[in-house]
Amino acid sequence: MVIDKINITKEMKFAAKNESQKRDKFIKHHFEVKHLTSSQRDEIGFIGEFACGELLGVDWKKNIRKDYKKIDDFDFLINGKSIDVKTETVPVKYAKKILRKEISDNELYGRRLINQGQFNLLKKYDIVIFSLFAREHLDYWFPIGYIETKHIIENYPPTINRPDGGKYPFSASAIPTSILKPITDLKI
Numbered sequence: 001m002v003i004d005k006i007n008i009t010k011e012m013k014f015a016a017k018n019e020s021q022k023r024d025k026f027i028k029h030h031f032e033v034k035h036l037t038s039s040q041r042d043e044i045g046f047i048g049e050f051a052c053g054e055l056l057g058v059d060w061k062k063n064i065r066k067d068y069k070k071i072d073d074f075d076f077l078i079n080g081k082s083i084d085v086k087t088e089t090v091p092v093k094y095a096k097k098i099l100r101k102e103i104s105d106n107e108l109y110g111r112r113l114i115n116q117g118q119f120n121l122l123k124k125y126d127i128v129i130f131s132l133f134a135r136e137h138l139d140y141w142f143p144i145g146y147i148e149t150k151h152i153i154e155n156y157p158p159t160i161n162r163p164d165g166g167k168y169p170f171s172a173s174a175i176p177t178s179i180l181k182p183i184t185d186l187k188i
Contacts, residue, residue, distance in 0.1 A: 086112065092137065114173040146180060
């Protein structure tokens with residue numbers, strides 16, 4: 001099976017760093033992670049948006065906002081569909097399983113998380129595209145799949161409880177990876 005990926009350029013990295021610095025004073029962070037600083041996490045998010053633009057045939061440079069004084073309504077608007085991109089970093093071992101569709105929804109990294117603080121924003125979008133970087137190799141962005149936000153809102157309210165009895169690092173909508181639709185099926 002061929003896994004689509006987007007090569008991350010120096011230009012994307014530079015633009016992500018620049019945009020992250022411009023947005024920093026206007027953003028409310030909903031969560032922290034131990035393996036990335038807030039700045040690094042913001043840069044990963046921007047790079048994910050830029051890479052997704054490449055995948056969707058959108059000029060990511062023209063898609064950069066002029067300012068960040070208010071929260072955006074979407075990352076992309078294509079054919080009347082508002083799209084949000086969620087990008088995470090995953091250890092290589094799990095990234096391979098996710099991309100090969102070999103991960104169980106109930107195992108570690110088997111679900112895509114949307115922080116409870118971002119859950120109410122879902123009503124602004126039609127589609128969420130989930131993507132990842134292998135944590136040890138940030139030079140390639142991989143789309144995981146997509147889902148309509150209506151399905152998330154109706155079926156996956158935020159929770160702290162994992163299906164295996166453990167706890168998520170924060171309350172989140174935990175979307176099973178198995179229900180995500182392939183990016184190739186995205187009709188926009």
